[in-house]
Each structure stands twice: as structure tokens, then as C-alpha cells.
Amino acid sequence: MLAVLAQSNVAGVQSFHSDRADVVHEHLSKRLSRHRFDCGRAEPIDARIYSMELGAIQFVDLQYGTEVDVEAQLEDDHFLVHLALDGETVMWADGYRYQLRPDELMVSSPGTPLKVHMTGNCRHLAVRMPASICTDYLGQQLHIPVQRRLEFYPGREGTRELPLVWRGMLTHICGQLQLCPITMGNKRLQRQYGMLLAEVLLGNYCNSYSEQIALHGNDISPRHVRRAREIIHDSVEETISIAALAAQVGVSVRSLQSGFRHFLGVTPLEYVRRHRLEKLHSALMESDGAASVTELMLECGIVNFGRYAQYYRQQYGCLPSETLRKRG
CATH class of the missing domain: 2.60.120.10 (Jelly Rolls)
Known part of the structure; x- marks a missing residue:
């Protein structure tokens, strides 16, 4: 060459x-x-x-x-x-x-x-x-x-x-x-x-960014992983069980875990967490200030407020309340 x-x-x-x-x-x-x-x-x-x-x-x-x-x-x-x-x-x-x-x-x-x-x-x-x-x-x-x-x-x-x-x-x-x-x-x-x-x-x-890249439409993972992602995206306001998710897409929990790790670099639970953080970040950025951080978290399927606030800071470098305050 x-x-x-x-x-x-x-x-x-x-x-x-x-x-x-x-x-x-x-x-x-x-x-x-x-x-x-x-x-x-x-x-x-x-x-x-x-x-x-x-x-x-x-x-x-x-x-x-x-x-x-x-x-x-x-x-x-x-x-x-x-x-x-x-x-x-x-x-x-x-x-x-x-x-x-x-x-x-x-x-x-x-x-x-x-x-x-x-x-x-x-x-x-x-x-x-x-x-x-x-x-x-x-x-x-x-x-x-x-x-x-x-x-x-x-x-x-x-x-x-x-x-x-x-x-x-x-x-x-x-x-x-x-x-x-x-x-x-x-x-x-x-x-x-x-x-x-x-x-x-x-x-x-x-x-380490494969799961976020997949959110932008570049998904090369197998059908059961793609279908699981679709279910996760459509179930933002619901608690997601990995066992139930595997059953819905017709594979074992082990196969689902393996597929997510190999093609997205994260476990299904980590994917759920990061997807909801993405949703929360978008909601905070688009907020007109009328809703509180807690209300926006609930809309994104987040019920463990303190833990997700720390997850948010790890991913975005600040607390959700700081993002909302800056938008205001």
C-alpha cells in the first residue's frame, strides 16, 4: 500500500x-x-x-x-x-x-x-x-x-x-x-x-461511548439488543426488570447481558441508567423553569433522586439543579 x-x-x-x-x-x-x-x-x-x-x-x-x-x-x-x-x-x-x-x-x-x-x-x-x-x-x-x-x-x-x-x-x-x-x-x-x-x-x-452513539442511530448490534433498546426507550416511566426484558426479546438474561457488553460496552442496567440521564439532561436543558428537578426526574422514570444526582454529576460535571439554574 x-x-x-x-x-x-x-x-x-x-x-x-x-x-x-x-x-x-x-x-x-x-x-x-x-x-x-x-x-x-x-x-x-x-x-x-x-x-x-x-x-x-x-x-x-x-x-x-x-x-x-x-x-x-x-x-x-x-x-x-x-x-x-x-x-x-x-x-x-x-x-x-x-x-x-x-x-x-x-x-x-x-x-x-x-x-x-x-x-x-x-x-x-x-x-x-x-x-x-x-x-x-x-x-x-x-x-x-x-x-x-x-x-x-x-x-x-x-x-x-x-x-x-x-x-x-x-x-x-x-x-x-x-x-x-x-x-x-x-x-x-x-x-x-x-x-x-x-x-x-x-x-x-x-x-466507552458506544451506547450513546447508538442513541444517535448508529446501531450495529444484533436484533435482540436493538429490540431491548427500543423497549428501554419506550418504558421511560416504568421500572425495568432485566429478567423481564430478556423474556420480552426472547433470550436468556446471560445472552442479553453478553450482547449489551459486547456491542455497547455496558450492561443493560448501565444502559438504562445512562439513557435516563440523557433524557433528564435534555429535559433540564429544555425546561422553562416551571418544573422542579424532582418533577423532571419522575418524568424520566427516576425515583432514586440522590443516587441519580450523583450519576448525573459524574456524566455531566455538575448537579441537575445546577443545570436547571443555569437554564433559568
């Missing part, structure tokens, strides 16, 4: 070959993330690395040419998206082991320790995305308040199509750079591509 651009002498695409581990380590530390790197027991390194930038996003096509072990912990300001192109890679994150085969994808989040084992024939396309691109998309495009850390959950892509779509988009970007390098140098266009990549990841890879 990037090798073709390098061979065509496309401006901004860098080609790097080295058989020195220390030089390779320094090169990748600058482009991806600080890390520890070990290839002492393997054959001599024969690294072939191609890289380019699209605005603030860094693309790196890398192959070590030998067996290597890498340990990293990402800085707070970026995510790494790993797409396997050739070979099989083993990755460890959050205490779990993942095997990445060609056209499989994994996202690493800031602060999450990451271990990677690659054989000599492994080749990856890594994308270093500033966290601000994703959080700006949440806030500016989806109007979701970013009150807590955005985190992608390893190995939790919501659809098998995601790696193919991701690879297709990167292939498209590379093709456009080859055909129209001057046009692709436009900063506004680069920001739009960044937003598009953020949308693809946020909408299709389970993360």
Missing part, C-alpha cells in the same frame, strides 16, 4: 530500510509510540518501513523481517489502529490474548499496556490517530458531551466488515495521494478524512 506510493516518489511518503535494531526502534518510537523492542533471539533484523502523514494522522506500513517482541503503553494523546496485512501476530491487551490474521483489526487505547509478538513474515499497517479527532467528532458532530475518557475495547469490533472497510478507506486515501497530491494537501480536506476515519471506528468498534 504505502510501498507503492514510495516507489512512485509521492511527496511526503518516507521509505526506511535498516538492519540495526536500535535505529529501527528510534524510528518507530517517533512515528508510533515509545516502546521496548526485543529481537535478540531471532534472525538478524531486516526492517522495511513506509510512512506518511495525513494532517495529524500517521500511517506506518511495517515489517521487521524477523521475530520480534514489542511492549508499549500509549501516551494519553493518541490511539493506535493495527491492521494485519500478512502473517499472524499475537497481541496481549487488558489481560487477554488476541491473534491477528490478515485483514483483522485491533485498536489500542491510551494508558493500556500492549504486548505484540510478530514473526518475520508479519506485516502491519498501523495508524496513529490523535485522540482529539475522535473526541471532537463525538462532541461536534454527534453532540455527545465528552465527560469521561474515550476507550476502545480490544477485540470488540462490532462487525466483520470493519477491517475490510478500514483497509478500503486507507487504500482510497493512498490512491488519492498518488493521483492528486496537491488537492490532498488541503488542510480542510485532511480534517474531513480524519473525521471520516473517526466515524468508522467510533460507530463500529466497541468503546
Whole structure:
């Protein structure tokens, strides 16, 4: 992918070959993330690395040419998206082991320790995305308040199509750079591509905002999870039993719990809570001051006022009464 651009002498695409581990380590530390790197027991390194930038996003096509072990912990300001192109890679994150085969994808989040084992024939396309691109998309495009850390959950892509779509988009970007390098140098266009990549990841890879993103119509979860969400939305003023909810959608409680965790990143009860907080926040923001916080809470199906006031502060940074007072 990037090798073709390098061979065509496309401006901004860098080609790097080295058989020195220390030089390779320094090169990748600058482009991806600080890390520890070990290839002492393997054959001599024969690294072939191609890289380019699209605005603030860094693309790196890398192959070590030998067996290597890498340990990293990402800085707070970026995510790494790993797409396997050739070979099989083993990755460890959050205490779990993942095997990445060609056209499989994994996202690493800031602060999450990451271990990677690659054989000599492994080749990856890594994308270093500033966290601000994703959080700006949440806030500016989806109007979701970013009150807590955005985190992608390893190995939790919501659809098998995601790696193919991701690879297709990167292939498209590379093709456009080859055909129209001057046009692709436009900063506004680069920001739009960044937003598009953020949308693809946020909408299709389970993360700490997936349940709120689903409220905005981007729901890739299975039918029983979608139906459960519809029931939750239609039952705002009622107490919801998870057992009764599972029975209504025709699955076991365990299956319902598993579906919510995998596709939305939260349990059904957490989803109920956050949905009612969203409703309460909207009601407070639209209030003309005639109704009290307690009355608005009751309209949103909230009866535990003190506990939900604390939940609200955790999500929005202030108490419900403060939001209502500011509106007044």
C-alpha cells in the first residue's frame, strides 16, 4: 500500500530500510509510540518501513523481517489502529490474548499496556490517530458531551466488515495521494478524512461511548439488543426488570447481558441508567423553569433522586439543579 506510493516518489511518503535494531526502534518510537523492542533471539533484523502523514494522522506500513517482541503503553494523546496485512501476530491487551490474521483489526487505547509478538513474515499497517479527532467528532458532530475518557475495547469490533472497510478507506486515501497530491494537501480536506476515519471506528468498534452513539442511530448490534433498546426507550416511566426484558426479546438474561457488553460496552442496567440521564439532561436543558428537578426526574422514570444526582454529576460535571439554574 504505502510501498507503492514510495516507489512512485509521492511527496511526503518516507521509505526506511535498516538492519540495526536500535535505529529501527528510534524510528518507530517517533512515528508510533515509545516502546521496548526485543529481537535478540531471532534472525538478524531486516526492517522495511513506509510512512506518511495525513494532517495529524500517521500511517506506518511495517515489517521487521524477523521475530520480534514489542511492549508499549500509549501516551494519553493518541490511539493506535493495527491492521494485519500478512502473517499472524499475537497481541496481549487488558489481560487477554488476541491473534491477528490478515485483514483483522485491533485498536489500542491510551494508558493500556500492549504486548505484540510478530514473526518475520508479519506485516502491519498501523495508524496513529490523535485522540482529539475522535473526541471532537463525538462532541461536534454527534453532540455527545465528552465527560469521561474515550476507550476502545480490544477485540470488540462490532462487525466483520470493519477491517475490510478500514483497509478500503486507507487504500482510497493512498490512491488519492498518488493521483492528486496537491488537492490532498488541503488542510480542510485532511480534517474531513480524519473525521471520516473517526466515524468508522467510533460507530463500529466497541468503546466507552458506544451506547450513546447508538442513541444517535448508529446501531450495529444484533436484533435482540436493538429490540431491548427500543423497549428501554419506550418504558421511560416504568421500572425495568432485566429478567423481564430478556423474556420480552426472547433470550436468556446471560445472552442479553453478553450482547449489551459486547456491542455497547455496558450492561443493560448501565444502559438504562445512562439513557435516563440523557433524557433528564435534555429535559433540564429544555425546561422553562416551571418544573422542579424532582418533577423532571419522575418524568424520566427516576425515583432514586440522590443516587441519580450523583450519576448525573459524574456524566455531566455538575448537579441537575445546577443545570436547571443555569437554564433559568
